[in-house]
Amino acid sequence: MSQTKIKNMEEFAAVSGISRPTVSKYFNDPASVRKSTRERIEAALERHDYRPNIYAINQNRRLTKNIGIVVPYLSDPFFAEIARNVESLVIDAGFRPIQLNSQGTKVQENDNLGSLRSIKPAGVLLAPLGRTSDRSSVEAFCKDVPTVLFDSNIEHLGEAFIGSNNDQSIALIIDYLCRSGEPPAFFEMKEPPNPNAFKRRSAYLATMDRLGHEPHLIQVDGEGWDFEAIGFSEGMRVIENRGLPTDTVLCSNDRLAIGFLSAAYEMGMRVGNGAGCALRVAGHDDHPFSRYTCPTLTTVSQDYASIAEKSVETLFRLIDSGERAKRRDTTLYDASLVMRGSA
Amino acid sequence: MSQTKIKNMEEFAAVSGISRPTVSKYFNDPASVRKSTRERIEAALERHDYRPNIYAINQNRRLTKNIGIVVPYLSDPFFAEIARNVESLVIDAGFRPIQLNSQGTKVQENDNLGSLRSIKPAGVLLAPLGRTSDRSSVEAFCKDVPTVLFDSNIEHLGEAFIGSNNDQSIALIIDYLCRSGEPPAFFEMKEPPNPNAFKRRSAYLATMDRLGHEPHLIQVDGEGWDFEAIGFSEGMRVIENRGLPTDTVLCSNDRLAIGFLSAAYEMGMRVGNGAGCALRVAGHDDHPFSRYTCPTLTTVSQDYASIAEKSVETLFRLIDSGERAKRRDTTLYDASLVMRGSA
DNA sequence: GTCTTTTTTTTACGCGCGTAAATTTACCAA
DNA sequence: TTGGTAAATTTACGCGCGTAAAAAAAAGAC
Structure with a gap:
């Protein structure tokens, strides 16, 4: 030197x-x-x-080496984990990932898209808020920047969508639960802020219908992204009020289930499959913490790795070709059953 | 429009x-x-x-509006949470946060510093890996860019350090544990990758000495950042081998404790204070999930908010003054006791 | 060694903005 | 109205690099 x-x-x-x-x-x-x-x-x-000098470089280049990565809520370990996967893949491909956190709000998501726009990224991997997103903003953005949506779909927007097959995953866990015990009730927020929640609700209803069981929706109050807290407090309330129509509860996501399990523990209800258990609880997502709950959480595992890989691959293929997608492909990965102690 | x-x-x-x-x-x-x-x-x-155009703007400006935020491991909810706090404050101040994740490795941390350098940030908030950091790289970086260290200290580097007072927090929890039962053994990794672990070990030893109790270090194997898994598997091993010298265990951090609690549950050991409980477990950090463990985890809460605020404030004061710090201040915030069910 | 192809060099311009100096204009008070 | 000051305009240059076109040089084939 x-x-x-x-x-x-x-x-x-x-x-x-x-x-x-x-x-x-x-x-x-x-x-x-x-x-x-x-x-x-x-x-x-x-x-x-x-x-x-990075600024001088990018000033004249039509295509920068920047790849935007936008996730709805980075403090959620699920998103942290998938973001980490995506980030690594982007780095390996020789690009510069710019990770942006929408922090659960439409305002921040729009801000993030604005920031990205001025950075002139080669492409963007966007996990939108979903229903809560500002559709017209996202639409305008996708028109200007090659964008691949992942995790949460917004119909017709972006070059492609890669996510999890909620119909399959919900059917999978319900099938299992029905085979091994009572058909489940579905525990969820009345107005969930997170993507995919509605998809799972309707998948639940459809599957129960197909199997000839009566569906039970347990829709609880609560706002924001503090799902464990909601699962806990509302779980307590439901248990106290004897509001459980069956002995089996399928939660819309693992974070709710984590709170719910904690509530059951506090109430002294034994959760699990064995004799002496009063309740079975299952979740959805294979959250990083679901293997450390008490009992460990039976859930379905989204195929993180494939979703991340396919998203990145799809985006880079687009960037390399220099064109927009001829048609908008949707790729859904099947989830797999993770049998643990809680159901 | x-x-x-x-x-x-x-x-x-x-x-x-x-x-x-x-x-x-x-x-x-x-x-x-x-x-x-x-x-x-x-x-x-x-x-x-x-x-x-952001590139044209920054090309000629000595000072950009970019603030780098580097955290050691963003998938860890603890860091995700503090990063989120810091990020919001930076946005409010009218700056652009650039969040970078070292993913636990020295290589990535160095890469991040390199990226930041080429971005010519007005300042950087750096939570370094600590012992694992490449001291000379960090030192060189701090010489070029106004940098405030937080969470983990590296002696003499950066303009200031803001963190948690591990001596106080460990003493606090030990005092409490001793008042309410047996003096604790200290459960930790033999070679912890995370910052602050050694500080906590020596704080444990010092406090036990001060209180006139014999210290017991339970140092377990394991590598990487998957603390829950290590806490679980090694907790199982320790419990099976009857390797617990006391009925009270203080874990070096909450994530280890979460795994340990899960192990205790699996082994059928009741954890808590009441009669019929075989074990007490405490953690450190008030991890977002510690209120949903079974039983809920007694721990000490770092003052997230103050650490984030003070860090950001310190950096902006430096930036505004346009100078470097006259002396390197160290600010340590006291933690507070969070009594829950596990001890 | 010559011919052809590939690569490098030379030359030159432009990107979008920061910024400095000199000049002009707008504002406010007396 | 005048005078003084604060703000805006005009003019002009430079930042560090991308990139295009034409000319020169190097590499490879025969």
Whole structure:
């Protein structure tokens, strides 16, 4: 490492003995210059540690190397986990991920899209709020920037959608629950803020209908994203009021189930399959914490990895082709049953 | 909203009837232009929705409006939560937060610092990996960019450090445990990857010494950040092997405790204070999930909000002054006891 | 060694904005 | 109305790089 500070590409080109346009070419794609040239540049790079100014680079380029990643609520471990997966894949592909957190609100989601717009990203991976999203904003954004939706679908928006097959996953867990005991009631928020909740509700109703069982919706009050708290307090209330129509409860998501399990524990109700158990509880998502609840939570596992991979792959294919999608593909991955102690 | 697309400040200045340099001045600080001028610009802004090109803006400015936020592991709800707090404060201050996730590795942390450097941030809020950090990299970075460390200290680096007082918090919980039952053993990883773990170990030893109790360290194997899994599997092992020297266990952090509680449940050991309980377990951090464990987890609560506020405030004070800190202040916030069911 | 193709160099312009200096205009009080 | 000051305009340059076109040089084939 030399002590001379290189302040721009001109100077770096000088010390490396290569012309500036060729150096520029190298930084855009090292493979685009002759091997001997590449080696000379890389040798100089070791001696001087120069990095092109990112603002100057992006000013004239139509396509930056930025990839936006927007998730609805990053404090939710489920989204943190999928964001982490996506981020790693983007880095591996040689792009710069820009991770943005909508913090559960439409306002922040719109702000995020605005920020992304001014960053001129090559593409965006967007997990929208869903129903709560500002459809026209998202639509306008998708028109300007190649955007792949994941986790939560908004009909007709974006180049593609990759998510989980809620019909399949809900049917899967209901089938299991019915095989192993009473048909489940469905525990959910009356007005859920999170994506996919309505999909799961209707999947529940459809599946119960198909199996010839009477559906029971337990719709509780509560606002915001503090699902465990809602599952806990409303779970307490339901249990106290003897509001459970069956001994089996399927929660709309694992976070509600975590709260619900905690409530059952506090109320002294044993949860599980065995003799002496008063209740069975199942969730949905295979939340990172679902394997540490008491008892451990039976749930269905979304195929995180495939969703992340397919989303990133789809976006990069689009970016490489330089075109928009000919048609909007929807890819749904099946979930798998995770049998644990709670049901 | 008009249909004419404004593509640069020149055009926008034209439609607003104001000269470009004045418009530029407005965007840098709306208060710096006369009220009547400001209103004319804002009127035009409503009609045309123009945003200055972020790359061109930052190219010539010494100081961008970017604030870097680096956390060691964003999938950990503890860090997700503190990052969310910090992010909101940064947005409120009119800056652009750039959130970066070190994903637990030195390599990624260094990459993040590199990315930040090329973004020319006005300042950085850095929660480093701590012991695992590449000291010389961080040091070099802090020399170039005003950086405030939080959560995890690296001696002498950065303009200031804001964190939690581990000595106080550990003493607090130990005092409580001793008052209400047997003195605790300390459950931790032999080689913890996370910051603060060593601080807590020595605080445990010091406090036990002060109180005249014999310390018991339960140091378990395991690598990486999957603390719950380690707490669970190693907790199982310890319980099975009757390796508990006392009936009270203080875990180095809540995530270990969550796993440990789950293990105790699986082993059929009742945890809590009451009669019929075989074990007491306490944690540290007031993790978002600690109120939903079974039983709910007694722990100490770090003062998230104050740490976030003070960190952001310290950084902005530095940025405003345009200078570096005269001396490196360390601010430690006391934690508070959160009594729940487990101890 | 010559011819062809690929790569590099030279030259030159533009991106969208920050910013400085000199000048003009607007504002406010007396 | 005048004078003084604060604000806006005009003019002009520069930031660091992308990129296009034409010319020169290097590499590969025969």
